[in-house]
Amino acid sequence: MPLETVVLIVVAGLFAVVSGINDGGALLATGLKLPVIRPVVGILALVLFVALVPLVTYRVALTFVNRLAGFHAPGGQAAMTVGVLCALAVVFTLSARGRPTSLTLAVVGGLTGAGLGWGLPVSGGSVALVLAFGLAAPFVGALLSWVLIRLLVRVTDAPGLTRWHRAGFLLQTLAYAANDGQKMLAVFMIALGFQGAPLACTSLVAVLFGLGALYGLPRAGRTLSREIIVSRPAHGVAAELAAGTAVTACAAVGMPVSMTQAVAGGLVGAGVAQGGGRVRWYAAVKIVVAWLLTLPMSALLAATAAFVLKALRGTW
Numbered sequence: 001m002p003l004e005t006v007v008l009i010v011v012a013g014l015f016a017v018v019s020g021i022n023d024g025g026a027l028l029a030t031g032l033k034l035p036v037i038r039p040v041v042g043i044l045a046l047v048l049f050v051a052l053v054p055l056v057t058y059r060v061a062l063t064f065v066n067r068l069a070g071f072h073a074p075g076g077q078a079a080m081t082v083g084v085l086c087a088l089a090v091v092f093t094l095s096a097r098g099r100p101t102s103l104t105l106a107v108v109g110g111l112t113g114a115g116l117g118w119g120l121p122v123s124g125g126s127v128a129l130v131l132a133f134g135l136a137a138p139f140v141g142a143l144l145s146w147v148l149i150r151l152l153v154r155v156t157d158a159p160g161l162t163r164w165h166r167a168g169f170l171l172q173t174l175a176y177a178a179n180d181g182q183k184m185l186a187v188f189m190i191a192l193g194f195q196g197a198p199l200a201c202t203s204l205v206a207v208l209f210g211l212g213a214l215y216g217l218p219r220a221g222r223t224l225s226r227e228i229i230v231s232r233p234a235h236g237v238a239a240e241l242a243a244g245t246a247v248t249a250c251a252a253v254g255m256p257v258s259m260t261q262a263v264a265g266g267l268v269g270a271g272v273a274q275g276g277g278r279v280r281w282y283a284a285v286k287i288v289v290a291w292l293l294t295l296p297m298s299a300l301l302a303a304t305a306a307f308v309l310k311a312l313r314g315t316w
Contacts, residue, residue, distance in 0.1 A: 068108065139265060
């Protein structure tokens with residue numbers, strides 16, 4: 001097996017673990033004020049959905065692989081490795097500075113930049129379309145949540161809210177597996193040279209993701225559930241339903257978006273609906289600034305690293 005392939009497989013495994021650390025806790029955070037679903041049960045559900053949903057649809061994974069840049073061209077594996085590593089570097093750097101961000105945005109930027117730096121064909125139209133959907137997702141989540149929180153408060157009592165929480169969590173988990181979570185599968189597609197979603201591969205991705213989610217639950221869950229708004233159970237339920245709806249709709253057209261961004265938007269929308277004073281705007285602005293920095297930083301770093309690596313390979 002070529003060294004490039006081995007390295008990319010290792011990077012793909014690391015990426016799945018980091019995705020669990022970054023995303024897993026955030027997906028469970030909205031329900032922490034309504035402890036109907038235990039965290040371990042929630043993580044097991046996430047693992048199951050991440051393993052099985054791609055067997056039905058993997059359109060978003062194909063968007064990462066085929067529509068951003070030509071990673072099946074010569075040098076594609078090396079460029080993919082550079083793009084993923086640079087995305088991880090940016091996410092870790094921003095998180096270490098107290099600016100939690102979107103791993104999906106980082107990957108889109110990293111893959112696009114690595115493709116440009118390596119000289120692979122990059123589709124500007126597809127990249128722009130992905131960015132447009134990514135930017136719209138938190139606003140759509142906020143708008144839907146603004147509507148849903150009003151309905152939930154009017155028509156739902158405490159037992160009913162529990163049932164809506166279960167439905168919202170299942171919808172959110174399905175949406176993540178059909179959309180955001182497929183960035184992990186995409187890296188394995190390039191590493192192993194396939195275009196489908198074999199159960200062995202999706203199961204490996206799911207297990208690595210679950211291990212990361214167990215490790216990252218305390219930190220990631222605290223960020224969304226406590227920092228953005230003074231959260232109440234109904235806020236979390238509205239955010240789950242809104243984010244799940246928005247992200248599922250994007251998955252239907254193959255557009256990757258960040259579930260954590262949609263959830264954050266949903267929490268803000270729910271908070272605003274019941275008075276803007278519930279929203280901790282300084283925390284929300286800090287997160288938005290991190291989102292705005294993530295993609296260009298990842299793209300620039302990956303483009304530079306890919307260009308230098310390709311030039312160095314030419315001298316060997």
